[in-house]
Amino acid sequence: MFKNYKDLCDVVSLLVYCPSERCYLFTKEASGETWLPSSKCEKNCWKMTAHKINFELFGIDAGTNCHPLRVYKIWLPNHSLNCVYHAVYKVAIKADVKKRLKYKAGMRNRLQWLNMSELERQKAHSNLRSPEVIAFALMTNGELKDSDKDSEVESGSLIEICEENIVIGQDVAGGAVAMASPNLQLLQTAGYTREDQIRIYREFVLMVYPAIYMSVNIFSQFMVDLGWQRTQCQNLFRAADVTGRGGLSFLELMLWAAALEPATQHTGIPAEIRCRYIFRYFDSNRDLKLEYVEFKELVAAARAARQLPIDALSVARDADVCLRQLGMQPNSQLPLAEFLRGVGELRLRGTSSLLRAPRSISAYIVDLQVREQETSQPSTSTTMKIQAGAGNKVESGPVPRPSYGSI
Incomplete structure (x- = not known):
């Protein structure tokens, strides 16, 4: 629309x-x-x-x-x-x-x-x-x-x-009070300022309005534009959809973005939040337990992030060792609490590199809004220098905004 x-x-x-x-x-x-x-x-x-x-x-x-x-x-x-x-x-x-x-x-x-x-x-x-x-x-x-x-x-x-129940800060008020402390730490670790939050909110409104939640379809397009593979989007949405509502609120999208930022540190409370996202990514039936095959998929991804071989034998060996160290039998289900304990006790390594966005999401949104502003105004130059997530690149000519669908 x-x-x-x-x-x-x-x-x-x-x-x-x-x-x-x-x-x-x-x-x-x-x-x-x-x-x-x-x-x-x-x-x-x-x-x-x-x-x-x-x-x-x-x-x-x-x-x-x-x-x-x-x-x-x-x-x-x-x-x-x-x-x-x-x-x-x-x-x-x-x-x-x-x-x-x-x-x-x-x-x-x-x-x-x-x-x-x-x-x-x-x-x-x-x-x-x-x-x-x-x-x-x-x-x-x-x-x-x-x-x-x-x-x-x-x-x-x-x-x-309104702003009072949207923006999270030291003087947070309104609907965000109950979750302020851990979420504020996550945003601070990601380096998200008040201005970053407002930029993400502005983009969110443009993508979903007149609805107030982001659909799977719009979320998937957003993830693809960021560099993810479309085949990953179903798992990504399941991880981001904390409530299982079937649509993301602005707060949920912003925290998801902060957790995925390449620069977000994987320590303390932010690391636990990130691990919960990682767990939901692999928990295909949302039962808060990883089946043995799902746990092996997670172990394989963690090994790949550490540039280790991901052949079936190596992955199964790592998975079984981790389960035994947690006092569990091989081939058994892994509950969320035990997964978090395994990461905290360093029995499962490589999670810090999982669920990292291909580029900085906040920088990507800055790019979009700068392009929108520059292409909406007459300019004598057709060349724009855009700062991307990991460095600078040059884009020539007006760059169209991604289309997320309309009514």
């Missing part, structure tokens, strides 16, 4: 649901992700925009009963607007109206009716633009339970995402 940060504006989404058939109307984006029918706000009026979306879907059958469901107020640093709003409306329709849905040119294959089980299936297959669409569906019928609510985001009809 937005290719440039400066173009961000209010967005209105409409959740259409049919109570008698217990299903909801969604759009399928070009990326294949499921989202709500949405539009940039027109004439500075959310309700009018919601009614327009409704009319485009159902024509004269559209009612006038669009009601606010939830509004997000999202802080925008270094923007002409102090914030933008994502206003989500809901409208209930009858079964006969559902059958008269208007399919505009190019929309027939994009509009789809889904019930809750189908929506959960979409989530399981990583096809949601953001997991919050499930919360929207539950809210329409008053079925959103405390267990379905996100502890990181306040509940209610108005949700504010």
